[in-house]
Amino acid sequence: MEENQKKVIIEKGKEYFRSIIIPAHLKNVEKLQLKSFKVNPFLVNYLASFLCGDTSSLSLAKALIYPRILGTSINTSFGQNLQVFISSLAEVAGKASGIDGIDIEFTDAIDGRTKYCQCKAGPQTINADDVATIMGHFGHLQSKARLDRLPLQINDLIVGVLYGEPSELSGNYKNIDKTYPVYCGKEFWTHITGDENFYFELLKAFSDCVDNNEIQGVTTLQMMVDGLAEEMKLAVPA
Helix, strand or coil: CCHHHHHHHHHHHHHHHHHHHHHHHHHHHHCCCHHHCCCCCCCHHHHHHHHHCCCCHHHHHHHHHHHHHHHHHHHHHHHHCHHHHHHHHHHHHEEECCCCCCCEEEECCCCCCEEEEEEECCCCCCCHHHHHHHHHHHHHHHHHHHHCCCCCCHHHEEEEECCCCHHHCCHHHHHHHCCCCEEECHHHHHHHHCCCCHHHHHHHHHHHHHHCCCCCHHHHHHHHHHHHHHHHHHHCCC
């Protein structure tokens, strides 16, 4: 892949983060209310005390909000909007596929063959049902290729995991990898670009995007904690 193409992927990645991930995350954060949480009454006081040293309403609010905002919410946003980034990637690295179950087709920078790829976000993001679906799509494409006498090899059907390490892949991914290659993180991006450092450049680009963006996260977080604390006070009988 040429340098200008790699730069375009970097810029599209930044734009995806600025225009999609950050706004979606903030929207999810701002709509949180007490009813948004499934509170475990056996643990919530312990967690508040563990985090803040007391069980005041503010501490309880922090114990509920922090895990949601810093974990579940942002990961959900990334996964739900992944197709936007995949579409951008297809514009530069290859083409969007019209084949059912295939997200992107690209020329592998390592072996020069056309790859038919289903993209996934991270190393823990599929379940057992997804395995059957992916295997079904790939098997159907193999059968069609045989009928049409197309030079399709089994290693041309891949799952590309955008981030993570191979050692982090779940058992579901490993089941797929027994038949079809699963490329994760650095390996996936190397097959697309031919550059072993591209994955780390992309990660840095996302980080730079955050550093240069006035997210107002601290202000938003404090506002949500204060609001939830007040809601909790009103919910408790005098």
